[in-house]
Amino acid sequence: MAQFVHYVYILSAALFILSLRWMNHPATARRGVFAGEFGMILAISGTFMAFDVHNWTWILSAFLIGTAAGIPIAYIMPMTAVPQRTAMSHACGALAAALVGTAEFYQRQPHASTELTGFVMVALIVETLLGFLTFTGSLMAMGKLQEVLPQRPITYPKQNVVNLVLFVVALGLGIRLMLVPTDTYLFPIFAGIALLFGVLLIIPIGGADMPTVIALLNSYAGLSACAMGFALDNKLLIIAGALDGSSGLILSIIMCKAMNRSFTNVLFGAFGQIQASAVKTEKRPVRSASPEEAASILESAGKVIIVPGYGLAVAQAQHKIRELFDNLTRRGVDVKFAIHPVAGRMPGHMNVLLAEADIPYDRLYEMDDINGEFPQCDVALVIGANDVTNPAARTDKSSPIYGMPILDVDKAHTVMVIKRSMSPGFAGIDNDLYYMDKTLMLFGDAKAFVSEILKELPAKAAA
Amino acid sequence: MPSNLELGLYVFMLATFVGLEVIRKVSPLLHTPLMSLTNAISAISVVGAILITGAAGATTLSKVLGFIAITSAVTNIVSGFLITDRMLKMFKRRPEEKK
Numbered sequence: 263m264a265q266f267v268h269y270v271y272i273l274s275a276a277l278f279i280l281s282l283r284w285m286n287h288p289a290t291a292r293r294g295v296f297a298g299e300f301g302m303i304l305a306i307s308g309t310f311m312a313f314d315v316h317n318w319t320w321i322l323s324a325f326l327i328g329t330a331a332g333i334p335i336a337y338i339m340p341m342t343a344v345p346q347r348t349a350m351s352h353a354c355g356a357l358a359a360a361l362v363g364t365a366e367f368y369q370r371q372p373h374a375s376t377e378l379t380g381f382v383m384v385a386l387i388v389e390t391l392l393g394f395l396t397f398t399g400s401l402m403a404m405g406k407l408q409e410v411l412p413q414r415p416i417t418y419p420k421q422n423v424v425n426l427v428l429f430v431v432a433l434g435l436g437i438r439l440m441l442v443p444t445d446t447y448l449f450p451i452f453a454g455i456a457l458l459f460g461v462l463l464i465i466p467i468g469g470a471d472m473p474t475v476i477a478l479l480n481s482y483a484g485l486s487a488c489a490m491g492f493a494l495d496n497k498l499l500i501i502a503g504a505l506d507g508s509s510g511l512i513l514s515i516i517m518c519k520a521m522n523r524s525f526t527n528v529l530f531g532a533f534g535q536i537q538a539s540a541v542k543t544e545k546r547p548v549r550s551a552s553p554e555e556a557a558s559i560l561e562s563a564g565k566v567i568i569v570p571g572y573g574l575a576v577a578q579a580q581h582k583i584r585e586l587f588d589n590l591t592r593r594g595v596d597v598k599f600a601i602h603p604v605a606g607r608m609p610g611h612m613n614v615l616l617a618e619a620d621i622p623y624d625r626l627y628e629m630d631d632i633n634g635e636f637p638q639c640d641v642a643l644v645i646g647a648n649d650v651t652n653p654a655a656r657t658d659k660s661s662p663i664y665g666m667p668i669l670d671v672d673k674a675h676t677v678m679v680i681k682r683s684m685s686p687g688f689a690g691i692d693n694d695l696y697y698m699d700k701t702l703m704l705f706g707d708a709k710a711f712v713s714e715i716l717k718e719l720p721a722k723a724a725a
Numbered sequence: 726m727p728s729n730l731e732l733g734l735y736v737f738m739l740a741t742f743v744g745l746e747v748i749r750k751v752s753p754l755l756h757t758p759l760m761s762l763t764n765a766i767s768a769i770s771v772v773g774a775i776l777i778t779g780a781a782g783a784t785t786l787s788k789v790l791g792f793i794a795i796t797s798a799v800t801n802i803v804s805g806f807l808i809t810d811r812m813l814k815m816f817k818r819r820p821e822e823k824k
Contacts, residue, residue, distance in 0.1 A: 358798040
């Protein structure tokens with residue numbers, strides 16, 4: 263029976279790979295979820311049957327509490343809060359790995375000379391180090407996303423030096439524990455420093471860098487599960503952890519490329535803070551427009567591209583935008599959505615929000631697919647996006663965002679920007695787009711302004 | 726015969742390459758559900774948590790830590806799979822215009 267479980271694990275691993283494979287297209291993606299669920303059920307029931315499991319009260323009550331907590335999280339969580347939920351689940355996953363590692367370390371102490379040797383100890387240290395730092399790091403990310411903590415980077419002098427010293431100390435203690443695993447008094451210090459390091463690593467990172475950070479934490483959480491697989495000699499854990507780790511890695515690389523920045527720059531740059539002081543405050547004239555004017559421009563347009571950003575999520579404007587989309591589509595206007603890879607607070611955030619509002623996914627376009635269409639487009643409507651539309655990224659070598667790939671909104675015939683005020687975006691830089699002759703600024707809350715536009719549109723249709 | 730470590734490293738190496746290839750093909754449209762799905766899958770660490778909590782000679786410390794670990798992992802499994810499915814249900818093509 264104990265041998266049999268390995269075949270079950272192989273089947274589960276295959277199902278997990280298929281599950282991710284089916285995620286490549288919306289049409290097969292739900293099948294992917296079922297494959298993943300099936301693989302998970304197989305693995306858990308196989309484990310229960312094959313091993314001599316005791317302490318059922320503990321295990322079953324943990325299962326009950328976990329299920330009772332998981333179901334409401336999945337169904338009540340609004341789609342705008344998905345980044346927070348994701349950060350929270352990174353924290354949970356990392357915590358589980360770290361605690362199992364800790365328990366293993368103490369459990370095996372009586373047989374330290376045979377069971378805490380060389381590579382098992384290396385795996386346990388990697389597992390707990392990554393697990394604990396990802397746990398607190400993800401909690402910090404969650405706090406920032408929920409706006410319990412300030413979204414602005416929190417910095418202090420010699421920050422990187424402090425972080426580096428802490429990391430070296432944690433690593434030193436880890437190596438010492440690998441060599442002398444019986445020094446149990448060192449373990450709580452090691453765990454404490456890992457926890458502290460996670461906090462300090464994330465607090466200097468600004469809100470708009472969250473897509474990269476979440477992806478990176480995803481990767482760490484996966485790798486700590488993977489290290490657990492090495493410590494327990496369980497290949498299924500190694501495979502699942504490696505899949506999660508590589509997924510997080512790819513997503514963070516995509517995010518970094520979309521901002522033309524490196525990992526080190528995201529993690530240690532405290533972007534936004536330094537540049538904020540360099541903002542030019544000169545007043546330049548802008549043209550603003552009323553909802554009526556905006557409505558009549560949209561109505562006479564043949565082709566409209568909507569550019570959503572984080573501001574849309576904040577204003578919860580996705581349903582109003584769907585109404586606008588429906589209204590314009592009925593009038594025969596060709597409406598498309600241009601999604602920048604880092605729009606929002608996590609990879610793919612905007613797509614989920616717009617899908618929630620029933621906007622068909624074949625109207626959502628990636629940056630590279632739509633950029634060629636802006637010159638033929640009558641109106642580009644920017645809602646809550648800023649830096650990803652700034653033409654300075656193409657032209658101004660002195661700009662902090664120079665080289666970042668942007669949506670070519672400035673090439674549209676008319677640009678309309680819904681924005682609460684002229685305050686600069688997270689990078690703290692002025693957006694030249696707003697001062698162009700063809701740009702109309704629509705000042706107001708995204709949701710309220712779109713409602714105003716909608717009020718104007720049916721009236722004109724009747725006339 | 727290769728040791729467990731070597732076998733484990735082989736598995737890790739191959740799984741990483743499979744992961745990189747498979748994930749690269751996922752449309753950016755689905756990056757958010759992808760992240761919640763991989764999250765649920767990596768909560769397979771619940772297996773490790775079950776084994777440590779259910780070991781015959783588990784100390785109270787092991788049981789308490791294992792209990793918390795199972796709870797968090799199961800929360801991830803349940804909420805991860807369900808919310809992924811909830812998100813995926815929202816992705817629709819245009820319902821009205823069927824040419």
